[in-house]
Amino acid sequence: MGDWKIGDDRRRRSTDQLRAFAEANDGQVAWDTEAPADFTYLFHPDRVLVRAADVEAFESTVARLGDRVLSGELRRDDVSLLDDELVRYVLPERREGQSVPEVLDLLEEGGLRRGAASPDHWVHVSPGGGGGTTCPAIEPQETGLTEPWPPQAPQPEGQEVSVVVVDTGWHPPAATDPRTPWLAGVEGDDELNGPDLRPYAGHGTFIAGVVRCLAPLTRVFVEGFAVGGLGGGGVLESDLVVQLEEALAHDPQVINLSAGCRTRLDLPSIALETFHRTRLSRRDCVLVAAAGNDSWAAPFWPAAFDWCVGVGSLDRDGRVSEFSNFGVSADVYALGRNVVNAFPDGTFVCHESPDKGDVRVFGTGLARWSGTSFAAPVVAGLIAREISATGASSADARDAVLARAVHDSDPMVGPLRELRQPYA
Structure with missing residues (x-):
């Protein structure tokens, strides 16, 4: 069998x-x-x-x-x-x-x-072990909504902030599409979408949209590690640190990485630790990463590093999503279930059980998607917004945003809040 x-x-x-x-x-x-x-x-x-x-x-x-x-x-x-x-x-x-x-x-x-x-571990936006998944908890779904969720925040007074989304690439038409005006001015590595959408197409564009909705005064660049469908949405650690180094050329104050991996013996990733020690720690820049969707507490890198903000997922009722990782990889939780944002038009054939073979047609410029992939940019956007409004350093803005999160001794229950922290 x-x-x-x-x-x-x-x-x-x-x-x-x-x-x-x-x-x-x-x-x-x-x-x-x-x-x-x-x-x-x-x-x-x-x-x-x-x-x-x-x-x-x-x-x-x-x-x-x-x-x-x-x-x-x-x-x-x-x-x-x-x-x-x-x-x-x-x-x-x-x-x-x-x-x-x-x-x-x-x-x-x-x-x-x-x-x-x-x-040399594979870092990926989807596969996880033990029968779970990693960053998108489901494949993208059609939506009848015409506005994003979380919604566009009012334009704040403040300075422009640089954010780099390190992901699967960028869908350039979204920047001029009248259906997604919040993406005007966003740039990135073209993921070369056609009418037949590949797995993980639009992942980086969707995430850039979440950041922009939370923090309108951001200069967003999508650094693609799997453009054109190469790699199936994944990248080796040794290649990812090259992409992260290239991301630093855009002088970001916040980097969003909605991907990660488990490792041999659950040891910290050598490649990502070296990137932090030799590059990231010397700059005013915060890395925000998805905690993963395997419903477990084992370390998921880079979210599990103490220098990284690891983000788990909340449902709309404020409960921790059943798919979300927890423990050392989740410093904070944010909305990650049924997020709505920009997505390429085209036809998508599902590749994963139980929906394998289903055909989904996208034609509204938007999709609905769930996973810690989409909780992470909520936090990245809030940190960018704090920098913009106050002029704080990236580290101080991170600390201020996390300090406003509601502490809970049981993160599985509670009312919907902007952010939640576990085990106070």
Whole structure:
């Protein structure tokens, strides 16, 4: 019996997502379990990431133990990542087909410090492990509404604020579409939409729209990491930090990243930690990230970092959405269920259970979508609005916005508020 026939819709949906993602990235996707529905994290089957400070220890351990598992020479990739603060290696063929995590297990048993080396994980806007999902909790849905929700905020007095949305790309017609006037002036990497919409088409545009509705005085740029449908909506950690570095060229005060991943042994992402240490921590800029949609408390990176604002999802009645992650990855919760904003016109064929094969036709310039993907830009927009209105630094604006959140000892219940914080 095929794995897709086993279990409930969530399990089937997770399998659908992973199979589609693996097909879009042929030969570059591996996972940590036998059954696709049970995976915890995704990684490149041959790459290893190492911090510059750990290179000597890593190479010496491979030289001492590598013959037990590797059938050739370790190769250091010639790509420069964060001025060589992050080093990428390519493993040769393994003698018994061991995976990258299994090779790292051997090296750590042989004395390499745990966490010195890591798989090159896939960061994605959708697939998650354990039968769950990650950032969109559902595929986009048609809506009869003609206005966004959350609605457009009144134009505040204040300064213009720079926000970069690092995502799947931008739909340029939305900037001049009379149905979405709040997106006028937004720019970004064209995701090259046609009449037949790909999975995750419009994801970055939708998120840019949420930011603009909350903070009209923003200069928004959408930095695309999977434009033209490349990568199936995902990006490797080592490539994501390049995109984040490019995002900094726009001098953002806020970055929104509605994507993330689990990692081997739930260790912090080496690539994202190095980006923060060498780049982000030296600037007046705040990173806001989605907490993920797997309904669990395991760390989801980068949302789980203490330097990142991780955002979980609320339903419209103020309850934490059943799909939302919680715990270390969710510093705060905001509306993420049935959000309405800009979306390309076209025909979309659902790819995931239980709606697989359903045809949805979008022709109003808007869609309805749910997930922590869409809660994150609510918080990013509120932080940008605070900077605009008060002239505060990004860090001070972040702290002010979070301080206004309503604390709750049980985040699963309570009245609708703008923001909620758990476990006061």
